[in-house]
Amino acid sequence: MYISDLALSDFRNYREAVARFTEGVITIVGANGQGKTNLVEAIAYLSTFSSHRVSADAALVRAGAAGAVVRAKVMSNGHPTVLELEIIAGRANRARINRAPARTRDLLGVIRTVVFAPEDLALVKGDPAERRRYLDDLVVARTPRLTVVRGEYEKILRQRSALLKSTGGGRRVPGALMSTLDVWDGHLAAAGAQMMAARSALVSELAPLVATAYRSVSDGADEATIEIRSSLEKAEQRAAEGDSEAGQPPTPDPLDIDALTARLVDAMHLLRPQELDRGVCLVGPHRDDLVLRIGDLPARGYASHGESWSLALALRIGAFELLREDGPAGETPILILDDVFAELDMKRRARLASMVGEAQQVFITAAVPEDIPAELTGRRFRVTDGVVELEEEAPPGAGDNP
Template sequence: MHVSHLLLHDFRSYADVDVELDPGAMAFIGRNGQGKTNLVEAIDYLSRLGSHRVATDAPLVRAGADQALVRAVVVKEGRPATLEVELNPGRSNRARINRSPLPRPREILGLVRTVVFSPEDLTLVKGDPGDRRRFIDDLLVLRTPRLAGARADYDRILRQRNSLLKTAGAARRGGSSQEAALSTLSVWDSHLARVGAELLAQRLALVEALRPYVAKAYEAVARGASRDDAEVEYRCSFELEPEPEGTGTPGSETLERQLLAELERRRRDELERGVSLVGPHRDDLVLVLGNGEVRLPVKGYASHGESWSFALALKLASFDLLRSEGDDPILILDDVFAELDTGRREQLAALVAGAEQVLVTAAVAEDVPAALAGGRFHVADGQVRRA
């Protein structure tokens, strides 16, 4: 899989830009603030309908414009398809495939897959649990696009349930009747348990599948490391009942039953606090370093170099997992090499050079390793020129 053509209109800093791309390594070279990251951000947006830099679409639309357009020709198994998303902040976005409108933008998901590594990914190690949950869920949707619907449904159910909890809690504290709120709360409990169990089951299976790839990637990028030095563990918001030996991760039905029981057990606490305390939105991905008896969480214990290595291992593991299940995803290395010493630059380049398409951004050409010496573009003053 690769992108052969990228057209942007009023996206970020670009009024209009039209770029032809080749398979293999392609590098965008330019000083900071010239717009090189905006180009790869647009390709990543088509992959997951979101940015790896901002939480909403509004900053993606050029100042003074009402909407933005991202269009790309994606080639898979020799067959091109034109994907297009129209960004309309405050209104519904629109998506098209080969100029034909889609009923919902999320139906475009899965047609192009990207894995991005950027300096912001250090938050996977040092940031809040929400950063790691987002990493897991983005990878889930890349593997199984239909889960974008489950993810959206869960967020909607959670908002409604939290609103009911606040209403019921306030009614109780004020001495008025809370029966109206509580009468519907059990219905939303069932909804949350059903959709949450599906999401949780998929996350558990994903972490299990990802684990060996993380160990392998960390061994490759961290000096002197072995495959026993890095591990990922899924931490649920409640204690999961153990499965019978040899049956693997719990299924959705088992998890739904456990979620409902835990919601009932925590009902008093949730009414007091007016917020849902149980469910996938409270879970975390725990990153662990060390072997033998000494195993410590990366957050709070790892050095800066170890943290970088683990963040990079997570992204390389994602790439390898997706690659094992189908076509190569497009690998985006956004301003990464400036953060790495020469040895690690060469090591990373050797690991990814065989990908079908690698898109690199760098402030200076010398930062791009020789193993990724493919096509190059100079980015300056809103212009993208092939070298």
């Protein structure tokens, strides 16, 4: 797929901007702070409603304006679709598809994007929350209806945590509160089980793709592996250790939603005294992590800077390959490379460049055009203080790296 037209109103530092794009490589150049990232962020936001930079929508609306509008025409499988999203600070977004009002979530999945940005180093070096977000963004990109479940889970989690905290760590909790907690356990388990099963299914498909991508971006002999570390399994192991009667339990099916729901309820039951003590929900997808390893060592805390970059890149390339396999033959997600070439050494640049060729449309931003490998100078746009202009076609050889 590719975006053929983009129009922004009051989005970030853009008042009114329109741009017409082609398939292939689109480079966006301009000094820092001019709006390069803002432009690609608008495209990514239309695809996922989340930004690689902020969690609050208010920052997306131009300072002083009441609301922003992002509109794009996307060509997919030869068919045009016009998507429009109105972002109103402090209120629900409003959506249109082909000019007719639509539910915002119907927009999800229409444009598929994969963004790679310097922030992605946090996938490797940062907190588990970064990796959970990576997984869940992919889960909902592939299965848009799970967006509702994801939102529900977060809401239930907040409410159940508030309830646990309200007991003030007390041991003598009134019976009524205990039965209220039972109800919340059920809700949390039902939504949590769906997310856990979806993540498990995702990781088993993603793991070989990430391993392959890592092999091609790094020159190390070590394999990259990814694996979910489950708070549920940990709780179950603890419980089994404390129970000498128990034999070896059968290996549970990580994709069985009913079984996961029951297991989560059981685990919450066992953990309830600790949960009341600490005022936090101790088991569920919000306590899981995606463990990344290079060779036998966990990447976090052990990987070198270069290895970390390679692994972050491999996670994004893996996501790209997976979304591409999901889509119709010949269609690929839109690849967005925000300011990454400056961060990569020559070897990784060249490898990334060769992979970029697989995408139908690629947006590449850079402050210094020379950082973009020569073979990738496609149509070039210049952004200056929230104004986008098409530059003349680059002469052959321009942007060559010495």
